[in-house]
Amino acid sequence: MSSHATPIPMTSSACGPxxxxxxxxxxxxxxxxxxxxxAMCVGETTISGLLEGDDxxxxxxxMRAFGAEVTDLGGGNWTVYGVGVGGFAEPDGVIDCGNSGxxxxxxxxxxxxxxxxxxxxxxASLNGRPMARVTDPxxxxxxxxxxxxxxxxxxxxxxAADPVPVxxxxxxxxxxxxxxxxxxxxxxxxxxxxxxxxxxxDHTERMLAGFGAEITVEDTxxxxxxxxxxxxxxxxxxxxxxxxxxxxxxxxxxxxxxxGSDVLVPGIGLNPTRAGLFTTLREMGADLTYENERTEGxxxxxxxxxxxxxxxKGIEVPPERAASMIDEYPVLSVVASFAQGQTMMxxxxxxxxxxxxxxxxxAKGLRANGVEVDEGPDWWAVTGLGxxxxxxxxxxxxxxxxxxxxxxxxxxxxxxxxxxxxxxxPITTSFPIFEPLMAQLGxxxxxxxx
Numbered sequence: 001m002s003s004h005a006t007p008i009p010m011t012s013s014a015c016g017p018x019x020x021x022x023x024x025x026x027x028x029x030x031x032x033x034x035x036x037x038x039a040m041c042v043g044e045t046t047i048s049g050l051l052e053g054d055d056x057x058x059x060x061x062x063m064r065a066f067g068a069e070v071t072d073l074g075g076g077n078w079t080v081y082g083v084g085v086g087g088f089a090e091p092d093g094v095i096d097c098g099n100s101g102x103x104x105x106x107x108x109x110x111x112x113x114x115x116x117x118x119x120x121x122x123x124a125s126l127n128g129r130p131m132a133r134v135t136d137p138x139x140x141x142x143x144x145x146x147x148x149x150x151x152x153x154x155x156x157x158x159x160a161a162d163p164v165p166v167x168x169x170x171x172x173x174x175x176x177x178x179x180x181x182x183x184x185x186x187x188x189x190x191x192x193x194x195x196x197x198x199x200x201x202d203h204t205e206r207m208l209a210g211f212g213a214e215i216t217v218e219d220t221x222x223x224x225x226x227x228x229x230x231x232x233x234x235x236x237x238x239x240x241x242x243x244x245x246x247x248x249x250x251x252x253x254x255x256x257x258x259x260g261s262d263v264l265v266p267g268i269g270l271n272p273t274r275a276g277l278f279t280t281l282r283e284m285g286a287d288l289t290y291e292n293e294r295t296e297g298x299x300x301x302x303x304x305x306x307x308x309x310x311x312x313k314g315i316e317v318p319p320e321r322a323a324s325m326i327d328e329y330p331v332l333s334v335v336a337s338f339a340q341g342q343t344m345m346x347x348x349x350x351x352x353x354x355x356x357x358x359x360x361x362x363a364k365g366l367r368a369n370g371v372e373v374d375e376g377p378d379w380w381a382v383t384g385l386g387x388x389x390x391x392x393x394x395x396x397x398x399x400x401x402x403x404x405x406x407x408x409x410x411x412x413x414x415x416x417x418x419x420x421x422x423x424x425x426p427i428t429t430s431f432p433i434f435e436p437l438m439a440q441l442g443x444x445x446x447x448x449x450x
Contacts, residue, residue: 009395009448010405010424010435012412017260017308018441022251026051026076026241027269028430029203030299032102033179034239035059036110037211038080039068040087040186043236047078050241054429055100062107065091066118076241085234086187090116094154097122099355099400099429102176104153105134109180112143113163113187121154125355125400125426131155133172134180140166141184165190165230169223172350173323175200175273178226182208182215188230197223200323201273206298211237242269242301246327247431249277250406251441253331255306256286257338257387257414263441264291266303276325277332278304284312284339310387312339319347326350330362330407337371338414339384349378355426356399365396365408369419393417402426406434409445420448 026049036059038045050056060070060078067089069081083089088111095118097104104120108131111118121127132151139145142160147153165188168181178194182204185192205226208215214229248268255261270278270290281288286309290302314336322345325332329345336343351358359380363373370391372383392415398405405424412419424447427434438445 006425007423008425009420009422010409011418011420011446011448012409013418013444014415015258015413015442015444018251018255018258018263018443019261020263020441022263022265022437022441024243024247024251024265024437025053025431025433027244028053028055028246029102029201030207030239030241031056032059032106033203033207034241035063035070035080036106036183037207037234038236039063039066039070039082040085040110041082041211041234041236042084043082045080045082045236046238047080048240049076050078051244051430052076053432054098055103058096058098058100059103059107062095062097062103065093065095066111082236085231086114088114088116091118094119094121097126099123099126099402099426101126101129101355105131105176105180106183108134108157109138109183112138112157112159112184113141114159115161117156117158119154119156123400127153130353133174133177137166137168137177137181138184140168141188163188165192167193168195170194170196173198173200174350175204179204182226182228185228185230186213186232190230192228192230194226195223198320198323199224199273201271203271210298211235240296242296242299243267245269245274248304249328249331250410250431250434251438252288252304252306253335254410254413254438254443256281256288256309256312256335259308259310261306261308264303264305267301268304270300270302273324276321277328280315280317280321280325280332281335283315284335285309286312314339314341314343314384316344317346322347322350327403330358330403331410333362333366333382334407334411336382336384337366337390337411338387340386342381342383344379344381346379348380354401356401356404358401358404361397361399361401361404362407365394368394368396369411369415390415391417392419395420395422398423398426400426402429402431406431413443
């Protein structure tokens with residue numbers, strides 16, 4: 001069972017140049033989907049480079065609970081012997097998804113069109129997040145859900161005994177919602193259609209095609225139209241998980257703000273629906289280059305080289321880019337603190353309902369460290385102080401949010417005084433090697449005695 005009951009305070013202090021190679025973990029989004037789709041195949045799927053953070057391990061345990069045979073071979077290598085589309089067994093116990101909104105929402109979709117019942121829970125952060133955005137479309141297939149007030153976990157899903165295909169327009173850009181509907185559509189007869197006005201990360205569509213599903217994607221006046229033919233026999237695959245661009249964001253951003261730094265981050269997935277941060281940093285004037293560009297497993301990949309960039313400028317980030325970098329805005333706001341002028345971020349209301357209200361959490365922490373932040377319901381703006389002018393010195397609340405905790409650790413590496421967080425324990429959900437990896441590059445990050 002996932003637990004962050006014991007807080008781990010952490011502090012980050014100014015350091016010398018960050019140098020070396022940062023081997024970040026596997027992509028979290030692809031790791032979740034590899035386990036789930038592997039469990040819905042007939043036969044054995046092999047996975048290399050799986051992210052072994054708490055979130056993904058919770059998904060592995062969930063797939064076992066639904067009847068798949070999931071084996072850890074060591075070193076990021078796993079096998080999944082699946083039960084086929086519609087073959088999930090009813091779990092004996094409650095499914096604990098820890099801190100993972102992606103895990104719980106995708107698993108709900110995957111089981112919602114099978115005649116089984118499952119109860120889901122998570123940690124305090126996940127149990128406070130809204131699930132209606134997923135359970136509403138799942139109800140169209142015939143699934144039923146009963147949860148706490150506001151559509152929150154713990155929640156029981158009763159799968160549809162006779163599912164029907166649906167046509168669903170995603171009301172807000174959300175890869176989790178889109179993916180839940182597509183996974184539910186796998187066991188519904190006929191064609192399930194998902195329409196999104198704004199493209200979100202497309203790993204689910206790519207991986208469904210790779211596993212043998214009949215799926216088409218078309219850009220129309222109505223938006224991006226994804227059509228999935230239900231009840232296929234998915235083919236077991238080998239999945240080589242690329243390294244996570246959301247995790248790469250932290251050593252990359254640290255290198256840009258710490259004097260003298262030169263860091264190479266190899267093998268990073270640069271799917272266009274995920275690479276918005278790197279585009280934004282380059283527009284700000286970051287010395288960030290792509291080397292050895294290639295394609296692996298149907299996904300564009302490159303080695304990223306990030307060097308200290310003292311002359312970055314604040315910019316207005318296009319709101320249509322938000323979906324491709326929604327998880328990276330917290331650490332972008334840290335880089336913006338060291339740039340010259342204002343960085344404006346619009347169209348980001350999704351940040352209000354992530355593991356925490358990320359706008360609120362970052363705004364409070366940055367202000368405590370001497371940075372000016374303005375905010376609204378779906379926008380925020382950071383006024384940069386320039387290199388060498390960020391005071392630091394404060395302790396920030398991580399709000400049980402791994403990306404908030406890591407972002408403030410990056411801030412401390414270049415601020416004039418150390419920066420602390422009240423709890424760095426959630427970092428293990430997505431980046432379990434964050435602390436030793438950053439230390440290997442030369443960072444001064446430590447756990448504090450509590």
